[in-house]
Amino acid sequence: MTDTIDRPNxxxxxxxxxxxxxxxxxxxxxxxxxxxxCAAEFGLDTYPNQVEVISxxxxxxxYSSVGMPVGYHHWSFGKQFLSTSKGYQRGxxxxxxxxxxxxxxxxxxxxxENTLPMQALVIxxxxxxxxSFFKGNYLFRTWTDASAIIDYLVFARNYVAECEERYGLxxxxxxxxxxxxxxxxxxxRYKRPAPISAAEELRRQKERxxxxxxxxxxxxxxxxxxxxxxxxxxxxxxxxxxxxxxxLYFIEKNAPLLETWQREIIRIVRKLGQYFYPQRQTQVxxxxxATFWHYTLLHRxxxxxxxxxxxxxxxxxxxxxxxxxxxxxxxxxxxxxxYTLGFSMFTDLRRICENPTDxxxxxxxxxxxxxxLETLHFAMKNFKDESxxxxxxxxxVMRDLKLFAIQNDDEEDVYRITAIHDDPGYRSLxxxxxxxxxxxxxEPNIQVWNVxxxxxxxxxxxxxxxxxxxxxxxxxxxxxxxxxxxxFDVHLESVENGVVMEECxxxxxxxxxxx
Amino acid sequence: xxxTHVVDRRLNGKNKSxxxxxxxxxxxxxxxxxxxxxxxxxRSITDIERGENVSIPSRDTDEPIFHHGQGGKREMxxxxxxxxxxGDTVPKPPGGGGGGQGQxxxxxxxxxxxxxxxxxxQEEFLDFLFDDLELPNLARKKLKDTEAFKYVRSGxxxxxxxxxxxxxxxxxxxxxxxxxxxxxRRKKIRRMEEELAxxxxxxxxxxxxxxxxxxxxxxxxxxxDLKANVRRIPFIDEIDLRxxxxxxxxxxxxxxxxxxxxxxxxxxxxxxxxxxxxxFILLYLFLKKNYKxxxxxxxxxxxxxxxxxxxxxxxxxxxxxxxxxSALKLMHKIIESRYSPAEWNIYAAQASDGDNWNDDSPxxxxxxxDSILPLVQYYAYVEITPQDHQMLWxxxxxxxxxxxxxxxxxxxxxxxxxxxxxxxxxERKAA
Numbered sequence: 001m002t003d004t005i006d007r008p009n010x011x012x013x014x015x016x017x018x019x020x021x022x023x024x025x026x027x028x029x030x031x032x033x034x035x036x037x038c039a040a041e042f043g044l045d046t047y048p049n050q051v052e053v054i055s056x057x058x059x060x061x062x063y064s065s066v067g068m069p070v071g072y073h074h075w076s077f078g079k080q081f082l083s084t085s086k087g088y089q090r091g092x093x094x095x096x097x098x099x100x101x102x103x104x105x106x107x108x109x110x111x112x113e114n115t116l117p118m119q120a121l122v123i124x125x126x127x128x129x130x131x132s133f134f135k136g137n138y139l140f141r142t143w144t145d146a147s148a149i150i151d152y153l154v155f156a157r158n159y160v161a162e163c164e165e166r167y168g169l170x171x172x173x174x175x176x177x178x179x180x181x182x183x184x185x186x187x188x189r190y191k192r193p194a195p196i197s198a199a200e201e202l203r204r205q206k207e208r209x210x211x212x213x214x215x216x217x218x219x220x221x222x223x224x225x226x227x228x229x230x231x232x233x234x235x236x237x238x239x240x241x242x243x244x245x246x247x248l249y250f251i252e253k254n255a256p257l258l259e260t261w262q263r264e265i266i267r268i269v270r271k272l273g274q275y276f277y278p279q280r281q282t283q284v285x286x287x288x289x290a291t292f293w294h295y296t297l298l299h300r301x302x303x304x305x306x307x308x309x310x311x312x313x314x315x316x317x318x319x320x321x322x323x324x325x326x327x328x329x330x331x332x333x334x335x336x337x338x339y340t341l342g343f344s345m346f347t348d349l350r351r352i353c354e355n356p357t358d359x360x361x362x363x364x365x366x367x368x369x370x371x372x373l374e375t376l377h378f379a380m381k382n383f384k385d386e387s388x389x390x391x392x393x394x395x396x397v398m399r400d401l402k403l404f405a406i407q408n409d410d411e412e413d414v415y416r417i418t419a420i421h422d423d424p425g426y427r428s429l430x431x432x433x434x435x436x437x438x439x440x441x442x443e444p445n446i447q448v449w450n451v452x453x454x455x456x457x458x459x460x461x462x463x464x465x466x467x468x469x470x471x472x473x474x475x476x477x478x479x480x481x482x483x484x485x486x487x488f489d490v491h492l493e494s495v496e497n498g499v500v501m502e503e504c505x506x507x508x509x510x511x512x513x514x515x
Numbered sequence: 516x517x518x519t520h521v522v523d524r525r526l527n528g529k530n531k532s533x534x535x536x537x538x539x540x541x542x543x544x545x546x547x548x549x550x551x552x553x554x555x556x557x558r559s560i561t562d563i564e565r566g567e568n569v570s571i572p573s574r575d576t577d578e579p580i581f582h583h584g585q586g587g588k589r590e591m592x593x594x595x596x597x598x599x600x601x602g603d604t605v606p607k608p609p610g611g612g613g614g615g616q617g618q619x620x621x622x623x624x625x626x627x628x629x630x631x632x633x634x635x636x637q638e639e640f641l642d643f644l645f646d647d648l649e650l651p652n653l654a655r656k657k658l659k660d661t662e663a664f665k666y667v668r669s670g671x672x673x674x675x676x677x678x679x680x681x682x683x684x685x686x687x688x689x690x691x692x693x694x695x696x697x698x699x700r701r702k703k704i705r706r707m708e709e710e711l712a713x714x715x716x717x718x719x720x721x722x723x724x725x726x727x728x729x730x731x732x733x734x735x736x737x738x739x740d741l742k743a744n745v746r747r748i749p750f751i752d753e754i755d756l757r758x759x760x761x762x763x764x765x766x767x768x769x770x771x772x773x774x775x776x777x778x779x780x781x782x783x784x785x786x787x788x789x790x791x792x793x794x795f796i797l798l799y800l801f802l803k804k805n806y807k808x809x810x811x812x813x814x815x816x817x818x819x820x821x822x823x824x825x826x827x828x829x830x831x832x833x834x835x836x837x838x839x840x841s842a843l844k845l846m847h848k849i850i851e852s853r854y855s856p857a858e859w860n861i862y863a864a865q866a867s868d869g870d871n872w873n874d875d876s877p878x879x880x881x882x883x884x885d886s887i888l889p890l891v892q893y894y895a896y897v898e899i900t901p902q903d904h905q906m907l908w909x910x911x912x913x914x915x916x917x918x919x920x921x922x923x924x925x926x927x928x929x930x931x932x933x934x935x936x937x938x939x940x941x942e943r944k945a946a
Contacts, residue, residue: 029521049519051521052523052524058531065532078538082634173538181579184580325595404592411588420596433592436590468586469584470585474582477577
């Protein structure tokens with residue numbers, strides 16, 4: 001594998017698969033076959049593919065269920081659908097060319113409106129790029145079970161529908177609303193979860209029902225032994241003894257008043273949160289990887305003479321649009337484009353392996369000049385966005401993107417430029433960017449701190465702010481949801497260096513009380 | 516290779532989101548009802564059957580999650596540096612806040628982020644409208660579907676009842692079949708007959724092995740066989756039969772005219788008129804499902820009556836007393852001059868707050884009984900007032916006893932009470 005990128009116009013006899021931009025099913029199959037051959041040359045290991053051609057309306061449907069091919073019913077998906085279809089009908093937004101689902105087989109949707117080169121691009125991007133990422137990356141391997149997800153989604157939908165039938169739409173909607181508010185707090189970050197499986201769920205549901213009730217009874221045995229409450233040590237003992245970051249799990253297992261079906265629904269939302277958890281942490285890598293591969297695979301097709309110049313022009317045009325990064329002062333700027341960052345990094349990684357400069361050798365002594373395919377695969381498999389950037393972001397990419405860090409301290413009346421793309425700045429810039437992708441930096445760190453087991457049964461959550469960043473204005477709303485699930489008073493305290501800085505309560509306290 | 520499975524899903528249902536959409540509408544029905552009510556106020560009564568844009572304040576549709584607020588110390592990495600070097604400072608815009616990205620962007624269409632806007636379909640619009648009117652399901656269904664059918668021709672079929680047999684087409688088919696089946700044989704017969712004639716006219720061959728007599732005999736036999744064969748082709752066969760086919764087509768009958776009569780004297784407030792408008796809308800929708808062509812005549816009255824356009828009908832105010840008979844007289848005059856009952860189905864809807872000049876009510880009663888009710892299909896009266904009845908009501912009650920099939924009246928204080936006026940009408944059509 002010596003050629004491919006950057007050698008477009010090599011004279012060669014061309015026998016393109018097709019020359020028209022109209023697609024047909026046999027053509028899609030033919031392209032897929034050739035792309036698969038190229039992917040195999042590069043050692044991409046994928047789940048089997050299922051490519052589904054759908055209409056624009058169906059794409060909007062797929063959109064609004066956050067890409068889940070089956071999902072339980074909820075108004076929020078309807079809201080998503082309404083805003084998607086409005087945007088689409090007014091021409092404000094195009095639909096994504098593709099949606100791909102982390103399942104085995106890996107399902108990719110192609111829109112029927114796409115031209116043939118676009119379909120080929122999507123197949124390369126989704127069915128070989130994302131697919132191999134899903135199969136190879138450690139987060140996906142640890143947190144999701146691609147072979148079980150569809151069954152689980154069907155199980156979840158049926159269960160929710162059954163609850164709706166039995167307990168009414170409103171009751172189910174309330175629980176789902178509350179669970180969704182906490183969906184991002186339904187994951188154990190450090191414990192490896194059990195894989196999800198529909199069959200297993202069904203089997204265990206009964207068991208759980210019985211067990212849970214017993215366990216709850218133990219926890220809430222409220223008649224205190226005489227004299228125990230006077231013992232300052234036992235009074236001080238918290239429950240849970242260690243703070244719990246998986247708030248949904250804690251509630252599912254410990255909320256005193258929930259009925260069994262409500263606990264099951266919490267569990268379902270929690271499992272879905274877990275399914276999406278790796279995606280939230282690998283956006284740059286995942287999109288970068290898929291973009292790198294559609295670029296590389298289609299160039300490989302071109303080198304083999306399988307596609308013509310017209311095809312490449314159309315493909316490159318959309319590729320360029322995908323990886324466009326507006327500068328920070330552009331009206332189109334909305335943060336760093338993960339496609340751009342990821343694609344630049346993987347492309348540069350290859351360059352560092354193939355044509356290392358002195359700077360590269362100094363920065364990346366471990367792999368500058370090494371086998372590029374091996375290095376890229378290693379990076380794809382063993383990192384998430386935060387660590388990937390920390391490990392592989394090169395000075396060249398920082399220069400190319402002209403990255404700089406700006407600090408906004410509410411105690412100062414100026415913004416401060418703290419690092420730019422220059423020698424003194426590279427390392428700190430890279431650290432800052434990596435941190436930006438750290439979930440616990442992006443989302444407030446909130447954990448279950450204590451339950452007043454012997455008293456009013458109130459639940460206390462603890463927020464540990466970073467750099468004094470306070471909680472947003474939704475906090476009281478979310479607490480109402482926690483309160484609905486927990487059934488008793490809920491408190492949230494922001495604690496910095498052991499000092500409670502701020503408190504929220506649900507139900508809200510009278511101002512007198514709070515003082 | 517060959518691991519990929521390409522599937523055409525385009526024919527699968529596309530309305531996967533229908534339930535979720537319905538859930539959304541259900542959750543925000545109060546907002547939507549209000550939007551529909553506003554639209555009803557704004558629109559013409561003949562322009563009720565289309566969707567509507569609805570806006571809901573975003574804070575009502577937001578899904579809250581824990582997130583960072585403004586403040587503290589934040590650091591962000593951005594692309595596209597032009598002139599900054601480390602250590603530079605940039606003054607914060609006055610008014611504080613500012614800084615973090617994300618929050619508070621304007622939406623591209625200038626609607627502002629604080630509104631969640633979407634469209635409801637015509638069907639949903641009607642549903643919310645009917646909710647407002649507390650229409651029972653059967654009535655809703657009738658208004659949304661067309662229930663009258665006419666059979667129209669729609670080609671031919673090979674099966675049917677004798678009465679529908681199309682003789683010409685069947686015979687034409689039979690003829691074609693006979694040609695098709697017999698053509699080749701007839702051709703052969705013709706050719707052999709020519710041969711026969713040639714043989715007969717040719718001189719006798721010397722060789723007895725080629726004796727003409729034998730050949731002629733052979734030919735004649737064969738021709739006879741073939742002819743018998745052709746004769747056996749039936750003149751008409753079951754497969755030739757063609758029946759005229761008819762399908763049910765929704766058929767709004769013919770034309771209808773709808774008279775809207777409304778008291779616009781000083782005592783009728785805008786609120787009264789809005790309720791009246793719903794009443795007229797309902798009648799209009801009902802008529803629209805049953806008639807191909809509908810004309811609407813607006814007659815407003817106080818002490819005298821006048822034919823006006825819709826705008827003036829609903830939105831101008833008068834003061835002074837009320838003489839209802841003036842409107843009835845005008846309606847009668849208009850019917851006589853423009854809407855012959857032989858060609859038009861005539862419907863009338865009258866809305867009032869019940870006020871009338873006392874001496875006038877018996878006149879109204881007489882007018883209705885003698886000259887109007889014999890001409891109209893249905894006359895509906897709503898009295899929009901929570902107060903006690905006056906003379907007009909009691910006169911009308913007597914009318915209803917005499918004409919229970921074509922006259923209905925109802926006292927209402929809110930739109931939900933309008934429907935009973937129409938109940939009879941729907942029931943009658945359902946029978």
